[in-house]
Amino acid sequence: MALPRAARTQRRTRIQEAKEEQILEAALEVFSLHGFRGATVDQIAEVAGMSKPNLLYYFRTKEAMHRALITRVLDTWLDPLREFDAEGNPVSEIRSYIRRKLEMARDFPRESRLFANEILQGAPNIEDELKGPLKSLVDEKAEVIRTWAKAGKIARCDPYHLIFSIWSTTQHYADFDVQVRAVLGQNQAGEGRFEDAARFLEQLFLTGLNISEQPA
Amino acid sequence: MALPRAARTQRRTRIQEAKEEQILEAALEVFSLHGFRGATVDQIAEVAGMSKPNLLYYFRTKEAMHRALITRVLDTWLDPLREFDAEGNPVSEIRSYIRRKLEMARDFPRESRLFANEILQGAPNIEDELKGPLKSLVDEKAEVIRTWAKAGKIARCDPYHLIFSIWSTTQHYADFDVQVRAVLGQNQAGEGRFEDAARFLEQLFLTGLNISEQPA
DNA sequence: TGATAATTTGACCGGTTGGTAAACATTACA
């Protein structure tokens, strides 16, 4: 008799590995486009190229799929912030952070939208992870920024709102892509907008935080 | 026999006016919380305090409700940008714009989330309005900003990405409210975060655009 | 090979959902 994945002893076969990957890829596609409630298991099954019961053999419920996906995405989503280095040069650290976040928005828009969908709906499934690991990491990096400000390396500013503003400006290009394209029009529809955005955001943040420009 | 609203001759009775308002208020509540697909007509009817068929007497379909709501919200959403004045002082214009957008995020988070939901799902119902009225307005204001830059009143920068960054940073406090609260923690849970955000964003944008020391 | 476990599928089920039919109630107004 076939046991569902969670009940299996330990080793994952190559088939399991491949199929689960295939399913999560399809689930990402569908969830990011329609949200949790808007996505249907049939849709995901079709995109994954398998029958619905087959899909439910690997993930027992729609929610299990979503949970697996969200957990994975939240993790990679935080990677750029983890690389934020207290020992580094503030200017290059902040510049790199903006670059990395913008690259993620460009290369992994579905992941960004999945996350945005979840937060928008009140983050019913990941509130704990937000208040735990996420908050801890942000607290830590905020302290770094505060130290830089106290040392006069960057302008004094609220480090939390600085992080929020970097998050929002960069993710905007993934989450609000349709709007960005509509406003920029056909001529700018190519990937050039990411280069323009990078240039603008670097100017905004680096000048905005430059100690020499800082008003008393 | 009762005819649905759209087929009626012309005059809207006071009852119609009141009920439609009541319905849209409830629809806003539910749609902004669960998205279009996640919201159910029964839910909206319950929040509106009326039976489902009664609700469907005023709006024949769930989609009609959503369309009416989106159109209205898009309109008020653009109001702050409309007030952006070419004749004004760049410093105060940009500062006021940030303030107004932030106030909207604080006072009308449901509207912001409804809109965000729609864009996130690919804006299936309002793509035309984005490419038409929205783009026109942004084009117009972008030209104003460009003029200011050429006149040396503010730093040279891409006006479109400047507008995007103001949109994203301010709306972030409505759309990602759960995350913001989670990161800031209990102590900052009050409305103080909006004041802090305003202070930070003003500093960021005004300094970032090199206009903090411009005379009025 | 044969037997056992893992995988896949068509048919199906109960609950939900958007929407309808038609009878009933209320309001507007001649």
Next chain:
DNA sequence: TGTAATGTTTACCAACCGGTCAAATTATCA
């Protein structure tokens, strides 16, 4: 007041959706 238009409700339906079941198919390996 009478009556026609407007407003409201109960009962209901067909489609959809998440998930189950049992039977069939395929992979694993002694």
